[in-house]
Amino acid sequence: MYHSISPHSLKCYAACKADEYDILGIKKFFKSSDKKFASLEGTIYFSTKEQDSQELVEVFIFYFGSIVIWGASEKKCNEILDNISAFTQGKTQNPSANSEVIECKYIPGVAKGYFNDKKDHLVIPSDNIFTKFSISYAVAQSVKLSFLENSVAKLIKSTHQIQKELSYKGSTSLSKREISKKTGMLFRERYSINLHNDMLDIPEFFWSRPIYEQLYILTAKSQDIQPRQNILNRRLDMMHDLYEMLSNDLSHKHSSRLEMTIIVLIGVEILLNLIHIAVVSM
Template sequence: MHQDNSAQTELSKKSSSTPKRKSARSPVGKSSLRRVAVEAQRSRENTKRGRDAVLEGTENNRVIATSVADQFEMDAVIRILRSHGFQIDPDGTDFDTEQVVHTRGVNNGDIFVFPSGSVVAWSLPEDVVSDLATKTLLPASLNPLADQIEMEDLEYLEDPKRENSSIKADVITLGTKPTLYSVEPEKARVDTTLAKIAFSSGLARSTKLAVLETMLRRYFESTRNIPKLLSRNSRLPFDRRFMLQKTGELLELRAQLNHYSELTDSLPDLFWDSKHELGLEGYYDQVGRALDVGIRIKTLNEKMDYAQEIASIMRHTLSEKHSLHLEWIIIILIAVEVGFELRREWKEKNEQS
């Protein structure tokens, strides 16, 4: 018990300190969600005006999302968090812990852990979130990403005059005003937590997508010379092992995007049984639209189609090379056989003479 209190005290000290942002971090690769939105050709001026209008006179906080592994083993996540003194599901949301694990630090900073290998934290310093995701929860990680870790952040605020929540100009606004369905303070707090879960799920989805974008970018860096070599009719300096390796990497990327995750699902299983009046599926969709998740998924698939064309050309080229090699082997064997036959006939002719 003393160890648990020490862990909570340490978290409190870290949480009360001013967050320090590093200009270059290794091994964590960081790309701002606002930069992603700009790359999707959204208007910077409109974004700034919208943010200023929303934040005027209101205290601002940060929500940080990071993806550190292919998956989390959720039972192990619960054991680890409890061993460090964290209470599981403090607001009694009753969500399936196989879908999301909610806990809260002593500073009331909410932490949500998703089975996709993502952690989303509200009102916690970046170094605390990073330590929790990459160190504390490391034993629960399946295939840690190591140098492919992604971390994103958004601003958020709480508005006691609004019942509904929204995301606008890359700022999440949480409406904390009690509704007709949640007059009691505890019920209103639960509704706010549910809204955070919905927004966190959308952020975790975007961060997971950023991991695949980084992996595909590195894939293209490793094969970027191939089109140039083909255009020059040059010999490809790659062997069959390299070709199989790149084909496997591409298939794994496409499977992670389209088959082994909920990235392309319009609504995760997490929200199927939620109350309609809470609008959780709407919050999830808002995050997807704000961060251009649909466009990014489409772009990823198009890039993978292009990469697949290159891989097909590589296989065809290596197949031709292999066929040519076999043809030369056959020609040489025939030549050797003809040579032996001529030598035999020459010997027979000499013996007869």
């Protein structure tokens, strides 16, 4: 395993392009091609090299659709993404829309990691696999959140016309079926986010290795993971309130039409009875 004792900079690239990765499928593929890999808390780790410089490149593939690559050029990152694209599952997005680059500085002798605000990089006390995994997990969570944020942003955009109609007309042209379909889409997004709540928690990996938890928490805070998750849920709550209001409005209109129909039928029945009485009395 690569480990240097001299100070050096490390670049960490992360992207999320799908709902999930088929981890079992990737393992089978690696085994069939005799490629060495390791499984770390359900995450696949493997290393490769840059073709030109022969510098070591280390890769972490997370089941929830994120991938983190250390020490690779942009060309190499794209190559790795292309190689595992066949193992994506669910919705896919352009990875460039959900990607981040973290600069790290390894300085031997530093007691613990910290974020250098002036130089905008993370200082780490070691560059072993556990250190990189700790940082990678937080960055992987961050790009996954970006993936979910983009999905919700598209959903919010689809409600703009509804909001305009409500503003100008006080009602919407959507049918109950259309509102039900949109509500279903909303619940699917909420389910997707809540399904990954365990992914957004602190991994069990740190329960037995608390020395690395500080690095994970430090990176997670720098990515604003918890505040972003709260904002995402608030946006979904607002959209849910909108669709619930529209659904109730349509239900009220349906009830009103039903009542009016009953009144008309009763009126017709009374009229027919009056006509019948008039005819009989002649």
